[in-house]
Amino acid sequence: MRRRRRRNKGSIVILCLMLVIAAAGIVFAARYMRTEYRSVSDHFGEYAVQANEGILAKDTKKKLKQSLYVPRKIDTSKKLIAFSFDDGPKRGNTERILEALDKQDFRASFFILGQNAKEYPDIVEKIYKSGNEVSGHSWSHPLLTKLSQGGIKEQQDKMNDAISKACGTTAVSFRPPYGGINDNVKQVIDGPLILWSVDTLDWKTRNAKNTEKVILEKAKDGDIVLMHDIHKQTVEAVENVLPILKEKGYEVCTVSELLEAKGVKAGKGDVVISAHQVN
Numbered sequence: 001m002r003r004r005r006r007r008n009k010g011s012i013v014i015l016c017l018m019l020v021i022a023a024a025g026i027v028f029a030a031r032y033m034r035t036e037y038r039s040v041s042d043h044f045g046e047y048a049v050q051a052n053e054g055i056l057a058k059d060t061k062k063k064l065k066q067s068l069y070v071p072r073k074i075d076t077s078k079k080l081i082a083f084s085f086d087d088g089p090k091r092g093n094t095e096r097i098l099e100a101l102d103k104q105d106f107r108a109s110f111f112i113l114g115q116n117a118k119e120y121p122d123i124v125e126k127i128y129k130s131g132n133e134v135s136g137h138s139w140s141h142p143l144l145t146k147l148s149q150g151g152i153k154e155q156q157d158k159m160n161d162a163i164s165k166a167c168g169t170t171a172v173s174f175r176p177p178y179g180g181i182n183d184n185v186k187q188v189i190d191g192p193l194i195l196w197s198v199d200t201l202d203w204k205t206r207n208a209k210n211t212e213k214v215i216l217e218k219a220k221d222g223d224i225v226l227m228h229d230i231h232k233q234t235v236e237a238v239e240n241v242l243p244i245l246k247e248k249g250y251e252v253c254t255v256s257e258l259l260e261a262k263g264v265k266a267g268k269g270d271v272v273i274s275a276h277q278v279n
């Protein structure tokens with residue numbers, strides 16, 4: 001009798017142990033072995049472009065340029081800062097900035113020089129395909145206020161020609177070199193003229209820490225920050241500052257995303273300083 005009870009006790013213990021092991025196994029499997037579905041929303045635009053290219057290429061027998069890009073939806077409950085990079089693209093630098101932006105799921109506007117788009121069409125395409133904004137900054141960086149209307153138009157047309165050869169579309173908006181604007185510029189340039197509300201002076205200081213400091217101290221919700229992706233110190237500053245801005249609850253976005261999120265309408269001849277100031 002006693003022996004049998006002992007045996008029963010033993011099998012209950014073994015049963016319990018087996019149950020515990022089975023439960024642990026289920027928990028382990030649930031936690032570590034389930035299929036991970038990576039969210040596609042981060043890169044939805046890119047997927048949409050590739051899918052559309054695939055579908056349309058079947059009919060037309062040729063590669064469709066990225067005309068069907070679907071912009072990401074901005075979380076308007078967050079504080080927004082538009083980052084803008086002038087004078088590029090530059091091999092190495094611009095790609096590093098794109099990577100740093102992508103890491104945080106941020107985007108920015110690139111005010112490209114036509115002559116650089118001609119030299120680095122692959123980088124322009126990368127900017128476009130990664131959901132960042134391809135904007136224009138003239139063909140060769142002259143002070144447009146010194147040019148005739150014909151001269152200004154030539155700068156815009158040559159620039160747009162190089163940009164559309166690279167990525168299939170013309171510049172979304174325009175930033176005149178040195179911020180130089182007069183009536184001729186307003187009359188000739190298509191779309192709004194985008195300036196800035198926070199000048200990092202990165203081209204002058206060439207100091208990453210200084211650029212970071214200006215951004216963190218001055219940039220607020222609705223601002224447009226001016227930088228230049230041709231300087232490696234700017235790249236460093238961007239790499240350092242983006243995670244900090246994310247931690248502070250900011251969303252870094254393109255100029256168009258900023259204006260759309262804030263309900264700002266800007267058209268030809270309008271001068272955009274920030275989401276709070278359009279002249």
Ligand code: ZN
Nearest residue numbers: 086087177178
């Ligand atoms: Zn410039």
